[in-house]
Amino acid sequence: MLMSQRVGGVRIENLKKQYGQGENAFLALKDVNMQVAPGEVVGLIGPSGSGKSTLLKCLGAIIDPTEGVMKLGDQVIYDQGWKVRDLRALRRDKIGFVFQAPYLIPFLDVVDNVALLPMLAGVPNGQAREKALHLLEALDVAHRAQAMPSQLSGGEQQRVAIARGLVNRPPIILADEPTAPLDSERALAVIRILNDMAREYETAIIVVTHDEKIIPTFKRIYHIRDGITYEEAGQGRPIN
Amino acid sequence: MINLASRDILHSWGKFIFTGMGLGLLIGVTLVMAGVYRGLVSDGKSLLDNSGADVWVVQQDTLGPYAEPSSLNDDVYRGILGIPGVEQATNITYLTMQVRHNDTDVRVMVVGIAPGMAGKTPGWPRFLVAGRHITRSHYEAVADIATGLKLGDKITLRRNQYTVVGLTRRMVSSGGDPMVFIPLKDAQEAQFLKNNEAIWLDRRKTQANPEFNRPNVPGLLDSILTSRTSNLSVNSVLVTLKEGVDPVQVITNIERWKYLTAYGRADMEDILVGKMIATSARQIAMFLIILAVVSAAIVAFIIYTLTMDKIREIAVLKLIGTRNFTIASMIVQQSVVLGIIGFVVGKITSSFSAPYFPKYVLIMPEDSIMGFVAVMIICILASLVAIRMALRVDPAEAVGG
Numbered sequence: 001m002l003m004s005q006r007v008g009g010v011r012i013e014n015l016k017k018q019y020g021q022g023e024n025a026f027l028a029l030k031d032v033n034m035q036v037a038p039g040e041v042v043g044l045i046g047p048s049g050s051g052k053s054t055l056l057k058c059l060g061a062i063i064d065p066t067e068g069v070m071k072l073g074d075q076v077i078y079d080q081g082w083k084v085r086d087l088r089a090l091r092r093d094k095i096g097f098v099f100q101a102p103y104l105i106p107f108l109d110v111v112d113n114v115a116l117l118p119m120l121a122g123v124p125n126g127q128a129r130e131k132a133l134h135l136l137e138a139l140d141v142a143h144r145a146q147a148m149p150s151q152l153s154g155g156e157q158q159r160v161a162i163a164r165g166l167v168n169r170p171p172i173i174l175a176d177e178p179t180a181p182l183d184s185e186r187a188l189a190v191i192r193i194l195n196d197m198a199r200e201y202e203t204a205i206i207v208v209t210h211d212e213k214i215i216p217t218f219k220r221i222y223h224i225r226d227g228i229t230y231e232e233a234g235q236g237r238p239i240n
Numbered sequence: 241m242i243n244l245a246s247r248d249i250l251h252s253w254g255k256f257i258f259t260g261m262g263l264g265l266l267i268g269v270t271l272v273m274a275g276v277y278r279g280l281v282s283d284g285k286s287l288l289d290n291s292g293a294d295v296w297v298v299q300q301d302t303l304g305p306y307a308e309p310s311s312l313n314d315d316v317y318r319g320i321l322g323i324p325g326v327e328q329a330t331n332i333t334y335l336t337m338q339v340r341h342n343d344t345d346v347r348v349m350v351v352g353i354a355p356g357m358a359g360k361t362p363g364w365p366r367f368l369v370a371g372r373h374i375t376r377s378h379y380e381a382v383a384d385i386a387t388g389l390k391l392g393d394k395i396t397l398r399r400n401q402y403t404v405v406g407l408t409r410r411m412v413s414s415g416g417d418p419m420v421f422i423p424l425k426d427a428q429e430a431q432f433l434k435n436n437e438a439i440w441l442d443r444r445k446t447q448a449n450p451e452f453n454r455p456n457v458p459g460l461l462d463s464i465l466t467s468r469t470s471n472l473s474v475n476s477v478l479v480t481l482k483e484g485v486d487p488v489q490v491i492t493n494i495e496r497w498k499y500l501t502a503y504g505r506a507d508m509e510d511i512l513v514g515k516m517i518a519t520s521a522r523q524i525a526m527f528l529i530i531l532a533v534v535s536a537a538i539v540a541f542i543i544y545t546l547t548m549d550k551i552r553e554i555a556v557l558k559l560i561g562t563r564n565f566t567i568a569s570m571i572v573q574q575s576v577v578l579g580i581i582g583f584v585v586g587k588i589t590s591s592f593s594a595p596y597f598p599k600y601v602l603i604m605p606e607d608s609i610m611g612f613v614a615v616m617i618i619c620i621l622a623s624l625v626a627i628r629m630a631l632r633v634d635p636a637e638a639v640g641g
Contacts, residue, residue, distance in 0.1 A: 053639065062559070062636045091635075092561020103556045103638060105244075107251035112242055119241050120561055148251070164560075176639060 009037040009204035010059070010172050015068030017054050017227075028054040030227035032068070036204035038171065041195050043215055043234060044208045046224035052208055055224060059206065060095055060174050061087045073171045092120055096165030096173035096203070098194075100180045102157035104149035104164075111136065111145040114163045121168060135163040138200075139193060155186045159193065166197050173198075175207045184213045191217050192239040244557075244566065245573035248550070259542050260578050264585020266538065267615060270531040271590035272597070274607045277524045279600035284414040284512035288505060292362040293478035295487055297329075297494055297502045304501075305334050305476035306414050306508075307516045314428070316498065317477045323493050325485035330354045331474040332363040333427045336417060339387070339395050346387050348420045349413035350397060352427020352474070362478035365421055371406035377423050382406035384418035398433045400426065414512050416599040428471045442468065532618065539582075540622035543575045547626035551633060559635035568627045572620060579619035583612050 015032035018025055028051045036042050046052045057063040058070070061077065061084070070078040072094050077084045084090050104113045114132035119125060136142040139159040144152055152160065158178060165173045175194065179187035191207075191214045198205045206222075209215065219236035222229045249256050287306065296305065297312070297320060304310020312331075320329040333352035338345045353363045358373045365373070365382050371391045374380045381402040383389040386409070393404045402422055411419040422430070434442070443465055446452055452461045479502075481490060491502040503511065547554070554567060587608060594601040 056639060057636055060559070060639065062634075062639065088558075088561045088563065090561075091559060097559060097638070099638065103552060105553050105556065107244075107248040108242065112247070116242060117560055120563075120566075125241070 009035065009040060009073065010206070011035045011069075011071040012059075013069040015055075015058065015070065016066045017051075017058055017063070018066045028227055029058070029065070032058075032224070032227070032229045034206075034222055034229060034231075036172070036206060038073075038202040038204055039199050040220070041191075041198050041205040041207060041218065043218035043221040044206055044224065045210070045215065045221055050224045051227040052224055054227075055229075056174055056176055056208055059172070060097065061090050092117060093168055094170050094172065096168070096170040098158075098161050098165045098173060098175040098178045100177035102149070102154075102161035104157060104160055106149055109146050109148055110141065110152070110160050113149065113160055114167050117164060117168050131167055132163065135167055136160070138197075139163050154181055155189070158182065158186075158190055162190070162193055162197065166201055166203065169201050169203070171202075171204060173203055173205045175205060177209055177211070178207065179209065179211050179214055187211060187213050188217070188239050195239070241566075243573075244570040245577070248570070249574060249577055255546075256574075256578060257581065260581025261585050263535065263538060263542070263578060263582030265589060266531065266535050267582050267586025267611070268589030268593070269586075270528060270535065271586055271603055271608065271611055272594065272601055273524055273527050273531065274611065275590065275594055275601035275603040276597070276599065277521055278602040278604055278607065279416065280414075280517045280520055281513055282602045283412050283416045283600055284517060285509065286410055286412065287414050288508055288512065290366055290411050291332075291478055292364070292366065292480065294481045295479040295490055295494070295502050295504055296508055297477040297479060297498075297500050298475070300499055300501050302501060303511050303515065305332070307511050310475050311473045312475070312477060312500065314424075314472050314474045316474075316500070319498055320477055320479060320494060323490060323497070325481050325490045325493075326479055327482045328360075328362060328480040329477050330356060330362050331424055331476075332478050333424065333431060333475045334413075335427065335431050336413065336415070337397070339397065339420065341387070341389060341393065341395055344388075346389075347417050348383075348387055349415075349417045350427060350430065351419050351421045352424040352430075353421050354424045362480055365406070365408040365411050365419075368406045368408050371404070373406055374421065374423060375405075378426055379403065380405045380423065382408055382421040384411045384420070385409050386412065386418035387420060389420075395420070397422065397426075398430045399435070400430070402426075412600065414516055424474070428474065431473070432471045439469065532614065535582075535615070536618045536622050539575060539578060539619050540625050542578065543571065543619075543623050543626045544629065546574065547571055547630050551630075552638065554630050554633050555635055555637040558633060559638045564631050567630050571627050571630060572623050575619040575623035575626075576616060579615045583615045586611075586615075 012032055012034040015029055017029040018027050020026055032055055058065045064083060065078055111129055111132050114135060115128040118128035118131055133142055133145060136145055141156050141159045144156055149157060179190050194205050216235040216237040217239055218234035221232050221234045298304035298310035299312055302308045302310045314331050317329040317331055320326055331354045335350045337350055339348050358364045374382055379400060379402050381404050383404050385407050389404045391404055394401050446464060452464050454460060481487060487504040491504055494500055494502040557567060590603055594603060
């Protein structure tokens with residue numbers, strides 16, 4: 001197993017997650033170790049039932065692990081039963097989510113879909129919209145800022161979803177099959193954007209994927225099988 | 241912070257407007273039901289107001305003249321006039337009947353009024369909107385405009401024809417039937433007047449009775465026949481009091497010395513509102529409760545469905561850190577907006593439809609305010625089910641797996 005020596009980003013040590021008790025107990029995560037540096041994009045690959053979704057939920061502070069340590073940057077968010085009290089604020093401020101489907105709020109226009117997160121964190125509306133517009137410009141969808149999500153193409157929606165994930169500058173972004181509904185060209189474009197944004201915003205990005213088109217682009221990949229992670233070097237193929 | 245509720249409403253305004261309109265029709269029916277009750281009370285009170293009386297004298301131990309039949313001799317009023325404190329005492333009859341006019345039947349309350357002056361003699365219509373008051377002793381009538389009668393129209397009451405010489409308004413019985421005023425003598429006759437065949441048969445029966453054909457009592461049969469074809473009864477004596485006179489004292493005197501029952505204004509109101517329309521009021525109250533429950537169920541169902549439609553968005557909102565309060569507030573606000581749309585539509589519908597109801601529908605401003613408050617409370621309570629469901633949504637639903 002290769003272990004990066006870089007600090008910051010995300011660090012997970014000996015993470016376990018058990019569902020149920022006694023005879024019905026099922027250990028979904030047996031031994032998960034991961035470290036993703038700020039600005040790095042890593043792939044998380046595994047067959048169905050391997051524990052990917054459970055790991056994603058633990059990383060996303062949606063469910064509690066049973067054992068182990070999780071750190072986001074310098075902040076310990078879980079340590080052998082101890083956890084951060086306000087998981088909602090943690091998700092809002094420290095974790096960005098990008099899903100297979102963009103899941104934009106259909107009744108908010110593009111700029112407000114992105115600005116909603118800083119607004120929830122208490123940023124005044126004007127400043128939040130400014131931040132959102134800045135990101136939308138970087139992702140080349142600023143011209144659709146006033147459009148409703150239903151008026152956007154699939155690629156545009158995914159870029160808005162990425163902007164939403166990044167807007168609070170979280171130390172980690174969890175991307176769950178972000179390229180699944182896209183063709184090769186658009187899938188690679190999304191990965192390029194994620195790489196660019198990771199570098200620019202010093203964000204650690206974990207991409208859960210089965211997509212053969214994008215797997216060769218990762219420099220590091222975590223495989224998960226039967227609840228155990230294995231790290232390997234990826235091809236790191238450049239994206240044109 | 242963005243107002244999520246208003247954005248969602250603006251985004252799917254059609255759904256909200258049409259749902260609100262549907263709800264509004266239900267609220268409109270509820271307001272009309274309340275208006276029907278108020279109309280009943282108002283009809284009862286206007287009957288008392290319009291009679292112009294301070295005291296109603298009726299047959300002993302009856303709730304007449306409106307709630308029970310009451311029969312008094314038409315000379316009783318003379319004795320009442322002699323009681324201290326009484327200013328005026330006048331006979332009156334009430335008879336509810338069906339009047340044929342222009343091939344349609346109109347249900348009216350025929351009021352027999354004693355000779356006197358409008359505005360002074362109790363029982364007379366208080367004002368006219370057209371024509372003149374009754375000036376002749378027979379065959380003239382003043383009708384409420386709700387009867388549909390016009391000046392110069394001829395109506396038949398029993399065997400006599402009456403010409404409408406004046407029109408008045410809001411002169412109705414406690415049941416909402418419009419009034420037709422005719423001279424007292426005609427009204428007394430109309431109460432018991434039979435057809436010719438019936439009179440003839442009655443006379444034959446009386447003539448054949450040996451009790452009335454005694455050889456040593458000449459003229460007995462003629463006297464009996466005369467008394468049978470004339471009616472000397474009235475339903476009530478309306479009394480007005482001199483200024484500053486205590487009605488209780490006058491009532492006590494009438495009951496003590498005349499062996500009659502007398503009611504003051506408050507007693508009469510109690511009879512009309514508390515007794516006569518009590519069953520109708522309970523019936524309407526039941527309808528109001530059912531309609532309120534149905535409205536609450538509909539609002540709850542609509543809000544629940546609207547929330548169910550947004551379950552994925554709610555999961556995403558929770559995942560990205562939206563507070564439960566923000567989500568609950570969004571649902572309550574939408575429910576309240578739905579209630580406001582419904583109330584506005586309901587108020588407009590009820591206000592415009594009220595005049596077309598056959599009976600008087602009175603929608604009071606305080607009832608509208610109370611209705612609005614009730615709608616708001618119902619909407620807030622109805623949104624609790626949807627809020628409970630929304631707060632139980634697992635943010636993991638946004639992630640899947």
